[in-house]
Amino acid sequence: xxxxxxxxxxxxxxxxxxxxxxxxxxxxxxxxxxxxxxxxxxxxxxxxxxxxxxxxxxxxxxxxxxxxxxxxxxxxxxxxxxxxxxxxxxxxxxxxxxxxxxxxxxxxxxxxxxxxxxxxxxxxxxxxxxxxxxxxxxxxxxxxxxxxxxxxxxxxxxxxxxxxxxxxxxxxxxxxxxxxxxxxxxxxxxxxxxxxxxxxxxxxxxxxxxxxxxxxxxxxxxxxxxxxxxxxxxxxxxxxxxxxxxxxxxxxxxxxxxxxxxxxxxxxxxxxxxxxxxxxxxxxxxxxxxxxxxxxxxxxxxxxxxxxxxxxxxxxxxxxxxxxxx
Ligand SMILES: NC(=O)c1ccc[n+]([C@@H]2O[C@H](COP(=O)([O-])OP(=O)(O)OC[C@H]3O[C@@H](n4cnc5c(N)ncnc54)[C@H](O)[C@@H]3O)[C@@H](O)[C@H]2O)c1
Numbered sequence: 001x002x003x004x005x006x007x008x009x010x011x012x013x014x015x016x017x018x019x020x021x022x023x024x025x026x027x028x029x030x031x032x033x034x035x036x037x038x039x040x041x042x043x044x045x046x047x048x049x050x051x052x053x054x055x056x057x058x059x060x061x062x063x064x065x066x067x068x069x070x071x072x073x074x075x076x077x078x079x080x081x082x083x084x085x086x087x088x089x090x091x092x093x094x095x096x097x098x099x100x101x102x103x104x105x106x107x108x109x110x111x112x113x114x115x116x117x118x119x120x121x122x123x124x125x126x127x128x129x130x131x132x133x134x135x136x137x138x139x140x141x142x143x144x145x146x147x148x149x150x151x152x153x154x155x156x157x158x159x160x161x162x163x164x165x166x167x168x169x170x171x172x173x174x175x176x177x178x179x180x181x182x183x184x185x186x187x188x189x190x191x192x193x194x195x196x197x198x199x200x201x202x203x204x205x206x207x208x209x210x211x212x213x214x215x216x217x218x219x220x221x222x223x224x225x226x227x228x229x230x231x232x233x234x235x236x237x238x239x240x241x242x243x244x245x246x247x248x249x250x251x252x253x254x255x256x257x258x259x260x261x262x263x264x265x266x267x268x269x270x271x272x273x274x275x276x277x278x279x280x281x282x283x284x285x286x287x288x289x290x291x292x293x294x295x296x297x298x299x300x301x302x303x304x305x306x307x308x309x310x311x312x313x314x315x316x317x318x319x320x321x322x323x324x325x326x
Pocket of ligand 1: 006007008009010011012013030031032033034035036037055056057058075076077078079080095099117118119120175176177178179180
């Protein structure tokens with residue numbers, strides 16, 4: 001099969017490329033390298049089944065040309081990362097809403113099935129755990145810019161499901177929960193690579209708020225296994241799935257585990273949110289997925305425990321720092 005991966009030069013996208021090419025498929029990657037980089041695909045460039053196209057999902061002509069020639073589209077391109085969203089609020093909304101609409105229109109024109117990457121952020125301030133796909137979104141005020149990401153991704157889900165229900169083309173949606181692993185950049189506000197870099201430099205490890213907020217973390221290889229399962233499972237069409245890990249950890253305890261695994265001399269420092277993101281910021285206290293729907297559909301269980309995930313990120317960041325800091 002031939003796939004188009006929008007955002008395929010990003011963190012998750014590059015690992016999806018690895019998996020599809022390893023399975024003998026052909027892959028077109030469309031990426032504007034705004035937060036990703038073709039260097040994430042460097043190791044694959046000798047594979048003749050990979051084509052990298054530098055461009056944007058905002059470009060109807062490019063989308064049309066590519067969607068018309070593939071069997072399926074995996075839409076990962078998005079404005080991502082709390083820091084990036086807060087620094088680029090308007091462009092982020094346009095990329096995630098208008099850009100996604102263009103992808104959907106191209107899929108409609110050529111009747112191509114679509115896999116859409118959504119996010120646990122759509123649950124917003126919901127605190128009960130575990131979160132089921134049918135749970136309500138509790139989104140904060142529009143004056144708090146952070147919620148625009150949740151809203152834009154929720155709108156993507158609504159649009160995609162509307163196309164699906166009108167019979168235009170089949171759509172499968174996955175809500176990723178904090179996916180981490182090799183090739184994730186710390187530059188856009190992702191907590192794990194940032195804490196690891198601080199620990200490796202023996203600098204203060206900064207935990208925002210009081211550190212009691214909890215998350216689960218998914219190894220990117222587990223995430224990709226779920227994606228691969230869902231794209232080859234026709235019954236998943238029209239459905240939304242949580243994709244995440246189950247080991248709940250507070251961010252303060254995450255920092256302690258990173259410090260222990262790296263053997264760092266860093267102090268762990270609590271920083272008020274207002275000092276990092278100004279006063280216009282809210283965080284969710286808890287986010288834990290119920291993954292039973294995914295387990296039933298594609299027999300998914302996360303293979304990587306948190307300490308293994310941290311160890312993989314440490315190895316990757318050590319290599320990156322060695323190559324890029326001298
Ligand atoms: N990593 C996570 O924890 C996580 C959690 C929830 C959802 N997601 C979703 O997964 C997807 C992939 O995220 P990621 O973590 O790999 O981030 P990423 O930033 O590494 O990947 C996104 C990619 O999209 C590209 N892109 C952005 N705008 C584009 C445009 N207009 N045209 C073409 N390419 C464009 C970027 O350059 C980048 O390569 C996103 O849709 C994101 O919302 C990720």
